[in-house]
Amino acid sequence: MERLVMQKLLDWKNSKYRKPLILKGVRQVGKTWLLKEFAKRRYGNMAYFNFDENPEYKQFFESTKDVERILQNLMMASGEVIKRDSPEDTLIVFDEIQECPNALNTLKYFCENTPHYHVACAGSLLGIALSKPASFPVGKVDFLEIMPMTFTEFLMANGDGNFAAYMDSVDRIEPIPEAFFNPLYEKLKMYFVTGGMPESVRSWTQDRNVELMQQVLSNILGAYERDFAKHPDPKDFPKISLIWKSIPSQLARENKKFIYKVVKEGARAREYEDALQWLCDANLTYKIYRSTAPGLPISAYDDLSAFKLYMADVGLLRRLSLLAPSAFGEGNRLFVEFKGALSENYVLQALQNQFEVMPRYWTMDNPRYEVDFLIQRENEILPVEVKSESNVESRSLKKYKEKYEDKVKLRVRFSLNNPRLDDDLLNIPLFMADHADRIIGMALERI
Template identity: 50%
Template sequence: MERFIMKDLIKWKNRKDRKPLVIKGVRQCGKTYILKQFGEENYEDTAYFNFEGNPALAARFEQDLDPKRIIMELGVLIGRKINQHKTLIIFDEIQFCNAALTSLKYFYEQTPEYHIVCAGSLIGITLSKPLSFPVGKVDFLTLRPMSFPEFIIANDEEMLFEYIRNLNTQDQIPQMFADKLITLYKTYLITGGMPEVVAKWKETEDISEVERIQDVILNAYELDFAKHAPVSDIPKLSLIWKSIPDQLSKESGKFVYGHVKPGARAKDLEDALQWLINAGMVYKVLKIEKPAMPLSAYSDPSYFKLYMADTGLLRRMSRLPASSIYKDSALYTEFKGAMTENFVLNELINLHGEVPFYWKSGNTAEVDFIVQLEERIFPIEVKASTNVKSRSLGVYREKYKPEISIRSSLMNFKMDEGLLNIPLYLIWNIEKFVNS
């Protein structure tokens, strides 16, 4: 399956100032697979090393951090020579060996001719701890669950993707194409973007098989709490994690600590919440009261919404039947807005890795997302269907007079006095549309 990060990996390979590369990303998003594919397609050889449960490998870094000795001994471990420039060295689950993390500094300073990439399902947790991490001596990339355009391609719709990628806001999408895109969009809400889930859907088109894989992933996340989190935080992590669907389904969507556990306050749960954020499992979207640059300066850290990194896992955790999404069941109406917002958020974060904000003015109006694209700020109102009435966006527009306001819904392209409707299945291309 095609992943857009491959282009960034090739750029890294060709850079003259290349440093060891660390790939961050939530568990099961495809880090190991993409690195092995990258090695197979761009190097003569790939030397793969996994630190999880491998003391013999970790021992290679205990004597000292001399990169030439380490390279020689790693070659002995795999039974072949590791060549400069020709071999891609993969350190997987590197967070299990602090010395290996530290060694990246010396690989960069003393043997930059070796190409080293590292991955770890909880590398964000590792980086948040006070370890001897080689700050400034490594490059970073983040791999997330498959985006919607990657999902389109994975479903053998490359020509459809090329067609919509070149659309402009002056175009009208023919209904037969719009119908196919809406079906793909609804399927994506069900499966999400975890590569194993998408592969199982493509192989079987069996929702029960999809949900079986999703349950395996969700169980693995819970096991990560027990294996890697501070003991005192484990019950809190589980409670926060399981409360997300319910919190999003509330009318305001605001995260309330007391809804996690009666009587709980921020100081009781904020460390556990930060663990989930560092692990890449959730996104924290802060409220702002004024759309001015930088947006972060006008945010309120105590008022936020919590979304998940994958819409498919959100749906599965909520136990929402797939048929409710395909049929637009009335019983799904209240949760539909939360699912749609989570989808749009994930696509926005895929643009540049930045989490947007949302705007709220007292109890009178609320706009789902506020994004900054270069030097321009755009409000984005998310609508789950073709019912696009929005008093809140009207209040925002009246107050701040934005150059362009965005509404994302299942409607076709439409520009109406500065209000641009972008179909939900095209929100990933927002940068092109606001500049066309």
């Protein structure tokens, strides 16, 4: 399977400012596979050390910070080879690095004393966050966030690179020929079923096995729930689990604002906020705050008491919701199921890959209006609505423009309709969400 993040790994390899690299991301998002595949493609050799499989490697980091001595011990214990005469030809991989905080700390000395070595690490974001603060080499490492596979990557894995190439080639806002539109719509439904976790994508694209894909997603969810038990404070474990299982119910509500009482009757914020923060720190969930006004920086206008909670992957959300894959064949049911929550989760994943700042959302009461997301693109705040039915009347976008007319250059709507620009209202087909930034750029040029 092809991952577009490979280009970022190549940029890191070729950078004269290269530091040891840490790949962050949720469990089973493909970090180890990426490093092994990258080594295979771009290096003559890989020296691989896994601190979970080989806990005995940890001792080499306890008595010394001398990089050369550590590497010599690791080579002797493992049989791996690091060529001293051509270090740039070997990728040194430390896997499950959260299991060895001393190795994490030693990255500082790789950066300062032996920058000629190419060192890349994979590990649980949560484990790294929970390691002792004193052990973290601040400013001495590069980070790369690994997200679930995008719809574009799903198409390439599914043998539909021609459709991915077509969307990439779109350079004006005009209707898409039916020969592309209809198949892309059908394939997006399948992506909602599989999600972007690499093993789930593989079970469908290579084996066409729905039962296997369902089992893979169940196994991943089970692995996450076992991770909840690793939280340092045992009393938070049941709270984390309750919040996690409440997410489909939270998103099924008309007003998707997170309500603690949905987690458990009588639950209060102060009892559950640590458990919720744990899920966000692990990148298993994304907290989207309500914005009180479209100002810069967007974070200055956060209402910290109101937020929506989404999951890291649309396929995991579908599986946790127990929505059967058979919905794939029922028109646009997948898109509208529990108030379009799958569509919103999918769009959020796509936007996160393209914009540096986490999106927000906006609401107004009496009568109620809600704009699903606000995105910050350079110095513009753009309102975004996600429509998953054929009715695409954008009452909330209209109200938002009335209220902030002097601040609204462009309004964006994702729907099942063709690309179109009506005055300042841009429609983007849901299946082109990966290209939102580029299409928004075209619209702003035209305006």
